[in-house]
Amino acid sequence: MSLQLEKPREELVAWQGQPIFDPMGEVHDMADTAAIMENLDLIISVDTSTAHLAGGLARPVWMVSRWDACWRWGDDGESTPWYPTMRIFRSQERSFKPVLAQVGAALREWCKNWRA
Known part of the structure; x- marks a missing residue:
């Protein structure tokens, strides 16, 4: 979707x-x-209004962040005090390919436990 x-x-x-x-x-x-x-059971987004809206609604949201992320996300970690239901996937380089592979692996694991 x-x-x-x-x-x-x-x-x-x-x-x-x-x-x-x-x-x-x-x-x-x-x-x-x-x-x-x-x-929705899970929302996956980049740092856009979609991620903020999902976080504000306390929906489970995974945000893919750029290597030069906005200050509000801090420099490390998977969480943020702004939105307790958000998990941050941080790109460590200018390519999204590695971080999207991490998101894919996490999604496969999430699906195994979904509604378990």
Whole structure:
């Protein structure tokens, strides 16, 4: 599922991989996005309003952070005092490839225990 709004949604049209469900054509504001999030088991995002909204709603959220992350996330660790339900995956280099591999491994493990 994608929670992406506006122009980046156009990139989904060209996607050739696994089908992506995109409910955002019916979304008009953050309240609509929040309603969708309330029904999700896990939200994975980069440092955008999506991550902040999920954290503010106390939804389980994994945030992929750039190597030169915003000051609010600190310099290390997987957690933040801002959002107790957030897990931070920190890129250690300018490429997202290694950190996305970490997210993939963590997601596979999470799926094993999901609703267990």
